[in-house]
Amino acid sequence: MSLIRRAARQNKTMLMKTGSYYLIHICVAALVAYAVTGNLWASLTLSLLEPTVQAVAFFFHEKAWERAARRRADNAPAMQKA
Numbered sequence: 001m002s003l004i005r006r007a008a009r010q011n012k013t014m015l016m017k018t019g020s021y022y023l024i025h026i027c028v029a030a031l032v033a034y035a036v037t038g039n040l041w042a043s044l045t046l047s048l049l050e051p052t053v054q055a056v057a058f059f060f061h062e063k064a065w066e067r068a069a070r071r072r073a074d075n076a077p078a079m080q081k082a
Contacts, residue, residue: 029051
């Protein structure tokens with residue numbers, strides 16, 4: 001459990017950003033799904049399923065961009081010497 005807590009502390013801002021993105025995405029998805037289907041239950045089901053998958057993907061997407069930025073920063077001094 002301490003591993004999860006440490007990961008949460010280290011990624012607090014990103015997790016908060018992911019959470020707010022998740023809530024906005026659910027609202028938009030529910031409105032679009034209802035407009036397309038006209039069915040409240042179908043729109044709620046779709047609006048919870050798809051954004052949940054997207055939120056997880058978003059978290060790992062952000063982690064990949066952070067890693068790429070660190071690599072660029074680490075390689076910048078080597079590029080300046082060349």
